[in-house]
Amino acid sequence: KQEVTQIPAALSVPEGENLVLNCSFTDSAIYNLQWFRQDPGKGLTSLLLIQSSQREQTSGRLNASLDKSSGRSTLYIAASQPGDSATYLCAVGGYNTDKLIFGTGTRLQVFP
């Protein structure tokens, strides 16, 4: 059974810092991995989608990497801003299914 874990569970940093959020999964047979952002009480916003054949994806200040063999992904946030404060979730997708298995999330707070 696939299990997805995120470390740290919570993070509080001053703005301007570069951050690394970690996601690990127990079954490396994944089809893709996605990073989402969730604001309090809101739905999910997809940030980056990495297919299993890819090593990384970049969007603006965000960079996500994927190492399937070791069961890990990282989300790198450059020059963090207070507006980045949210919960970040990673989720893995399997083959022949649209089901996503979500990680435990990292609650990020960036203070001015």
Added chain:
Amino acid sequence: GAVVSQHPSRVICKSGTSVKIECRSLDFQATTMFWYRQFPKKSLMLMATSNEGSKATYEQGVEKDKFLINHASLTLSTLTVTSAHPEDSSFYICSARDSNRLGNTIYFGEGSWLTVV
């Protein structure tokens, strides 16, 4: 871009009553939709897969008679929480994939807060 809409966004109901939550894909067709549940400060837990024109597939531990799912059209799935109890209070969120597009981009609704009093 693709949009998935949920309604209502917030609902309060009395214990013992039933409440229905709708999930609509606004500009694409979705043969499959997914229902998740999220407790406060916890991650999303997949409840069931909603299949257009057929029965939903429930995850282990989810009571199908309590959480009724109907996917009557290619753009609408409904989740009905029957005989709701306070422990059913949670954030329910749906997702859908555009059946006519390649790739695996899945779109999420804004979620529905259910409070059972």
